[in-house]
Amino acid sequence: MVGSKLSNLDWLKKRCPIQPKKWHTEKVLRINEIENYRFYSRNSTKHYRGIINLADIKGIHYAYAYNDASDITWIDLLNNLKRFKDIRHSNMTYEELIEHAQSDYNESRTVSKFGSLYFTTTGQHRMALCKFLNLEKVTVQINEYTFNHEKYNTYKARKKFIKQLLDRSLISEELSESELMSFEHGINLNIRGVFIMFEDQVFDGIINLYDSLHTNKVLMTFESLIYGKPSPFNNDIRSKSDLPQFKYFLRKCKAEVLSDVLHAS
Incomplete structure (x- = not known):
């Protein structure tokens, strides 16, 4: 199948208009790369559901996967998402991709918040899709860490x-x-x-x-x-x-x- 030879980004471009954006080639940050990261208290965390701007998602925190051993860009992340093959196999349309990206299924899309920055912790595939599909805002579960001034x-x-x-x-x-x-x-x-x-x-x-x-x-x-x-x-x-x-x-x-x-x- 010709489609299987395409990168995830190229496959996605065939289903929706994706124009090159500056953030596409920016580094996917790790949470310990946040400025003054060590001053965020792990003992005073707020947990709530809220609406966030996808442009404020600057990185991921996902065990030992993706950017643990080396730096990657957002395009690298999209092209290496482990379960993206399931989306490609189901041959979703643009509308179905939007619905899939915004769904929680059995695992809520979750982010950690440090100041004004967000890092995805669960639902990496759906959250990456949301960003590349140019969705502006999304409702997620938020774990907010308090800065120890x-x-x-x-x-x-x-x-x-x-x-x-x-x-x-x-x-x-x-x-x-x-x-x-x-x-x-x-x-x-x-x-x-x-x-x-x-x-x-x-x-x-x-x-x-x-x-x-x-x-x-x-x-x-x-x-x-x-x-x-x-x-x-x-x-x-x-x-x-x-x-x-x-x-x-x-x-x-x-x-x-x-x-x-x-x-x-």
Whole structure:
């Protein structure tokens, strides 16, 4: 049969007008490729039935099939759908294809929602058909994941703090993503050879204090007599009230940084 040699897309074109679209050759995304994916909470999911715009479906989540091992486009997905041969065998008309694509049968068409993006999880064949048949909207089962803004804002604040420390040569390397979020209320850092736990609320105070300090030897000697060496802050900066006794250590670090710069120039 000549039709069996056609790709699924070419077979479909013989039954309905399908004009080339930009999204046809776009990558079918995996859910872990969503920007800031890890900040979507799996413990606060809403489940409901609703109408979605098919243009907002950006990827699939389908066990170990299709795009698990390699990147694919939407045309690749259509041409490799495993059960599309059943549709071709039944030789559906355009009207029958529309009816089939919009039917739930024994398995609801389901999507996962992350922000404004949707990923199909069940009914891949029917959902792909809906997209290529140029249907604008479809009613589906939706599992909506909640974005954890508090955790995301904490992450951004820590990234900013790390960059500020790097810019001032107080630390020598960036932290990994896991290291950034390994502690609930702060981060553990090696500040020029001394390991210190900084709680999230002291970041701005640390930077402002460092930037305002002078490296006058008289001041350093005076503070060393008061605070001792390297300092008595017990390597744990929890609140702004801990900053004054951290002053000597920071002043010493600043003097070391300036000395390094002078020797390097």
